[in-house]
Amino acid sequence: MVELKTAEEIERMRVTGAFVAETLAELRARAQVGVNLLELEAHVRQRIRERGATSCYWDYAPSFGRGPFRNTVCLSVNDAVLHGLPFDYALRDGDVLTMDLAVDIDGWVADAATTVIVGTAAEQDRRLVRATEEALAAAIAVAVPGNRIGDLSAAIGAVARDHGYPVNTEFGGHGLGRTMHEDPHIPNQGTAGRGFPLRPGLTIAIEPWFARTTDRIVTDPDGWTIRSADGSRTAHSEHTVAITEDGPRVLTLAP
Secondary structure, X not given: OXXXXXXXXXXXXXXXXXXXXXXXXXXHHHOOOOOEHHHHHXXXXXXXXXXXXXXXXXXXXXXXXXXXXXXXXXXXXXXXXXXXXXXXXXXXXXXXXXXXXXXXXXXXXXXXXXXEEOOOOOHHHHHHHHHHHXXXXXXXXXXXXXXXXXXXXXXXXXXXXXXXXXXXXXXXXXXXXXXXXXXXXXXXXXXXXXXOEOOOOOEEEEOOEEEOOOOOEEEOOOOOOEEEOOOOOEEEOEEEEEEEOOEEEEOOOOO
């Protein structure tokens, strides 16, 4: 069931979104050569505790994972792109790191992800990260009343095609608000003019993610970390967005 939010409820989600954005910005600054993924996880735990927030990931046990997930942030390196389980790994020069964070503050959720290149950046990795950011921006631009979910999906898919990247549709964006995952599902490829209509009050997480040379995925033995099936590098960008009469409102921007 799709739940439309009031202006006041959207504002409460924005408060959560600002915290998510601030925390991800801190992680981006900390993601340096030699830093352990477990240090990043520890930082997020501390920030959540200090803020009096709740992690949406802790104890999360969906059908696709080997739950419960006992961490507060998803950290995915190189060919890993989604649901990366933090582990004892020191970042290396040139690593591509995706950080995905969803938090609940006072009953309202926000979700965002960002990909950084640690140390020396290869141009093909820069291009991949930039493509997900462009796809996210393209989808946000058409997130207006009167359009449909298919318009978002088509915008993401068009950017992927322009860059020559295949698109996986098993995992994509989603509604959110009182919980981390609500209807509707937002695939990263689709047909414009099709699907659920965008209405004021709809709050969604838009999250394009691409692997360089495949649309197939595999899951690690940890039961969570999703990787490209051919080992090619990946990237992921995500924002929480509210549909309003005045156009899209991104709720996960740092103040």
